[in-house]
Amino acid sequence: MKYGPNAMITGWGKCLPPAVLSNHDLESLVETSDDWITTRTGIKERRISHVEVSDMAAVAAQHALAAAGKTVEECDLIVLATCTGDSSIPATAAHVQAKLGAWNAAAFDLNAACSGFVYALVTAANMIKAGTHQTVVVIGAEKLHYHLDFTNRSTAVLFGDGAGAVVLEATEDEVGVLASELGMDGSASAILQIPHDGTEGDRDDPDPKRAGIHMDGPEVFKRAVTTMGDASVRVLEKAGIALEEVDLLIPHQANIRIIDATARRLKIDPGKVMINIQSYGNTSAATIPVALTEALEAGRVEPGALIVIAAFGAGLSWGAAVIRWGDRVEPIKESDSALPPNDRTTDDLLAPNVDFFGKYQPTS
Amino acid sequence: MEKTEIETRLRDVLVSELGLDADKINRSANFETDLDVDSLGVVELLMAMEDEFGVKIPDDEAEHIHTVGEAIDLVHGKLNV
Numbered sequence: 001m002k003y004g005p006n007a008m009i010t011g012w013g014k015c016l017p018p019a020v021l022s023n024h025d026l027e028s029l030v031e032t033s034d035d036w037i038t039t040r041t042g043i044k045e046r047r048i049s050h051v052e053v054s055d056m057a058a059v060a061a062q063h064a065l066a067a068a069g070k071t072v073e074e075c076d077l078i079v080l081a082t083c084t085g086d087s088s089i090p091a092t093a094a095h096v097q098a099k100l101g102a103w104n105a106a107a108f109d110l111n112a113a114c115s116g117f118v119y120a121l122v123t124a125a126n127m128i129k130a131g132t133h134q135t136v137v138v139i140g141a142e143k144l145h146y147h148l149d150f151t152n153r154s155t156a157v158l159f160g161d162g163a164g165a166v167v168l169e170a171t172e173d174e175v176g177v178l179a180s181e182l183g184m185d186g187s188a189s190a191i192l193q194i195p196h197d198g199t200e201g202d203r204d205d206p207d208p209k210r211a212g213i214h215m216d217g218p219e220v221f222k223r224a225v226t227t228m229g230d231a232s233v234r235v236l237e238k239a240g241i242a243l244e245e246v247d248l249l250i251p252h253q254a255n256i257r258i259i260d261a262t263a264r265r266l267k268i269d270p271g272k273v274m275i276n277i278q279s280y281g282n283t284s285a286a287t288i289p290v291a292l293t294e295a296l297e298a299g300r301v302e303p304g305a306l307i308v309i310a311a312f313g314a315g316l317s318w319g320a321a322v323i324r325w326g327d328r329v330e331p332i333k334e335s336d337s338a339l340p341p342n343d344r345t346t347d348d349l350l351a352p353n354v355d356f357f358g359k360y361q362p363t364s
Numbered sequence: 365m366e367k368t369e370i371e372t373r374l375r376d377v378l379v380s381e382l383g384l385d386a387d388k389i390n391r392s393a394n395f396e397t398d399l400d401v402d403s404l405g406v407v408e409l410l411m412a413m414e415d416e417f418g419v420k421i422p423d424d425e426a427e428h429i430h431t432v433g434e435a436i437d438l439v440h441g442k443l444n445v
Contacts, residue, residue, distance in 0.1 A: 040404055218407045225411065257404050261411070264381060 007125035007136075008176035008326050011070065011167030013063020014293040015056040015141075016280065017049040017339060019346045023157070029350070030153040030360040037157045042256020046160025046281035048145045048349045050342040052086040054095035056163035057141035060289070061100055062337035068167035069332030070135055072100050075167075077136040078107040079124045081116030081285035083314070084143045085109055096139065105137070113192075114252050114313025116140055116285030118182070121166070121309075122321055125177040128170045139165040140285035145350065147194055149212030149357040158255070159213070160281035164289025173326065175304075179239035180321040181231050188223070191216040192314040208357045224258045228310040229265035231320035236308065239322040243268060245306055246322075248295060252311035253277035253287040262310070274300065284313065296329060303327045365417075365443045370436050373416055378432075381412040391433035399432075413439060 022045040023034035037043055049056060057080055065072060078093050078100075085092030093107035112119035117140035124136040141163035150156045168176070195201075196210035228251055236243060249268055251259050256277055263273050274291045283290065288309050295301050303325065310320040371391070378384045384399050395401040401409060406429075410421050413435065419442040421429075429435050 040402060218403065221404055221407050222411060255404075257408070261408055265415075 005128060005131065005170040005172055006174065006176040007128035007168045008171045008173065009166045009323065010169045010326065010328070011064040011066070011068025011331070012289070012293045012296055013060045013067060013165050013335070014290045015059035015063070015163045015339065016290070017047045017051065017056065017161055018342050019048045019050060019344070019349055020045050021048050021160070021346050021350070025346060026157055029150045030156055031362050032153050032157060040257065041158060042259070042275070042277050043157065043281045044278045047162055048346050049143045049161035050344055050349055051339055052095070053082055053084055053141045053143045053163070054086050054092050054099055055339060056143075056161070057082075057092070057096045057139045057165070058099035059337045059339055060141065060163040060165035061096065061137045061139055062335045064137060064165040064167045066333040066335035067331035068169065070167055072102040073104055074135050075100070075102045075105045075137050077124065077127065077133045078102060078105045079110055079120040079136060079138050080107070081110050081112065081120035081138070081140045082142055083111045083113045083116065083284060084146055102137075112313065112317040112319070113315055114254060114282070114284045114287070115182075115311040115315065115317040115319040116313070117164070117288045118180075118309055118311045118319030118321060119317070120285075121168070122177065122180040122182055122319065124168050125180075128168060134170045136168045137165055138168055138289075139163060140287070140289045142284040142286050144282070144284055145353070147211070147213050148350070148353050149208070150354060150360050151358050152212055153360065154217060155213045155215050158282050160283050162280055162283040162286045162290055164286050164293055166289055166292065171326070175324045175326045178241070178322045178324055179235045180319070181235050181238070182319045183227070183231065183317070185316045188316045189314070191219045192316065212357060221255070221258055223316060224254065224312040225261040225265060227318045228252070228262045228312050228320070231318055232266060232308050232310045235320045235322050241306060241322060246272065246308050247302065247305040248272055248274055248300060248307045250274045250288055250291050250295065250307060250309045252313065253280070253291060254282045254312070301325055301329050303329055365440070367436055367440050370417070370439050370443075374413070374432070374436060374439070377412045377416050378409075382408055389432060391431065391436065393432045394430055395432070396430070409435070417443065419443065
């Protein structure tokens with residue numbers, strides 16, 4: 001059934017802040033080791049932002065608009081997937097619009113945690129299909145380091161900062177988002193959450209223990225593998241595409257073991273799975289657009305390629321989509337947009353976390 | 365299903381899905397200490413067992429699986445009630 005135009009990705013871009021936090025650096029903050037982190041997560045280093053989410057989002061968006069050959073004036077909607085926005089009022093997307101000068105664009109935030117980019121892409125694609133918008137910038141951007149509690153070594157090693165963006169345009173061609181699924185199981189929200197991160201907490205007595213990321217690792221692992229795998233199978237069925245036809249799987253980059261187990265469950269050739277978690281850790285809503293951009297940069301996307309994206313996150317939310325790429329895999333233009341230089345060390349950038357959450361206390 | 369068949373199929377799963385060393389797998393092998401399976405590996409093991417044998421293994425039962433033999437016995441018990 002065809003409702004109207006399709007929504008295809010015509011531009012892509014990323015913004016990773018320059019300060020690096022390596023596993024070795026973490027050894028001085030928590031009782032851990034490079035080997036422990038690498039074997040359990042696949043992460044070697046992550047980035048720590050010296051700027052706000054809207055700054056990273058705007059830079060990634062500039063690159064995506066340039067790649068699409070579009071001006072900011074042509075953008076009529078900005079959808080920002082984030083769960084670590086600069087502000088709730090206004091929506092962080094308002095800051096992004098102002099930093100871009102995209103005065104013709106509507107703008108809103110969307111929070112589906114690590115599934116945020118899939119949710120945002122599907123929402124934007126459906127608005128294009130409905131005919132209300134033509135040129136949409138979809139961004140996933142996070143500053144998760146804000147929540148890093150170095151007294152909790154099981155979560156402190158997992159997350160990082162960054163942003164990725166795509167431009168979605170209306171097209172009459174049979175390309176773009178072919179099929180999708182979004183889901184949520186709010187009954188299991190407690191297995192992955194920041195308990196005190198909203199209006200429900202006691203503002204006069206913030207409890208640092210409740211302001212960090214809480215996670216039941218094994219349960220999240222199990223559900224992530226099952227859900228991302230099963231949702232991928234279902235969207236392929238909806239699109240009438242066999243798994244063997246898929247050229248690239250871009251899973252949310254949360255943990256290499258989750259990615260490997262999902263790939264095994266799908267019985268997909270490991271060479272078709274995009275992995276860059278080693279460099280950035282889990283950047284929540286930013287992982288998929290950053291990985292997509294890096295897949296294009298590495299020449300891993302051919303014209304007409306079939307791509308599956310799949311994500312899983314707090315909620316528990318999930319999303320998957322099948323995308324048929326268009327003819328163009330090279331950017332039309334390049335942007336020289338960049339973050340302001342950083343003159344602070346990674347330790348300086350993390351000092352507020354240690355002040356707020358406290359220092360790691362060895363158990364023995 | 366006989367225990368010998370369960371053992372054969374479990375052995376295949378341990379090698380192909382978890383990448384364990386086939387030479388080290390025997391009934392008395394402890395997953396953690398003999399086969400170097402870490403906490404996430406235990407989750408992978410349980411998921412692989414559930415898929416392979418079509419059984420459900422709740423957390424309270426999973427806690428009692430330490431060796432390959434115990435895994436075989438658990439599956440055998442579930443399939444032969």
